Amino acid sequence: MNKRKESNLYETRVVAFLDILGFSELVQTGRQHDILDVMNDIETRFDTLERMKNPVDLTAFSDSIFLSAAPLDDDFGIVRLVQYVLHMVSGYFWRGILVRGGITIGDVYHKHPVVFGPALIAAYEIESQQAVYPRIVVEEEVMHRFVTSNHMQTQKVSNPQSAFRKDGDGLIHL
Secondary structure, three states: OOOOOOOOEEEEEEEEEEOOOOHHHHHHHOOOHHHHHHHHHHHHHHHHHEEEEEOOOOEEOOEEEEEHHHHHHOOOOHHHHHHHHHHHHHHHOOOOOOOEEEEEEEEEEEEEEEEEEEEEEHHHHHHHHOOOOEEEEEEEEHHHHHHHHHHHOOOOOOOOOHHOEEEEOEEEEE
C-alpha cells in the first residue's frame, strides 16, 4: 500500500475571494465583449504577476477570482494584495462591472491553477455572507497589519488607513 507522507501543504497567506456581480446576466444578455474584456484583464494580470515572480498568486474561474500572497515579516504581502485588489476592482468599476469580495489571513494551498484551504473558505464566506453588496470586506487583522506594516512606514504613506472604511454595519471594507 502506498502511504502518502503526511505534511502540511498549507501556507499562511493573505487571501482574497472576489465575485464579479451580474456575470450570468452578462452571459445571458449577449455582452460577450464585456466578459472577454474582464477575462483578458485577468489573463494580463496573471502574466504580469508571473513576470514579477508571483508576488501575488491569481486563479480565476468563471465569475470568481482568487488571489493570495504570503505575508512576510513586514506584511509586504498584505500591502501588495490589498493594493492589487483596490486597483483591479476600481478598474472594473469604471467599466461598469461591480465586484463583491472578502479578504482574510489563514492557511491555504495556492499553486496556480489549484487553490483550496480554510482561508479560501473563510474569504468566500465573508464575500457571500457579509459583503452582501458591492464592496470588498476586510478582516480587521488584515487592515491593522496593512496600516502598521513596515512598508507603509518606510514609504512614508501619510494615511494608509484611508484605503479602508467602516460601514454602518460595522464591517471594514476597501
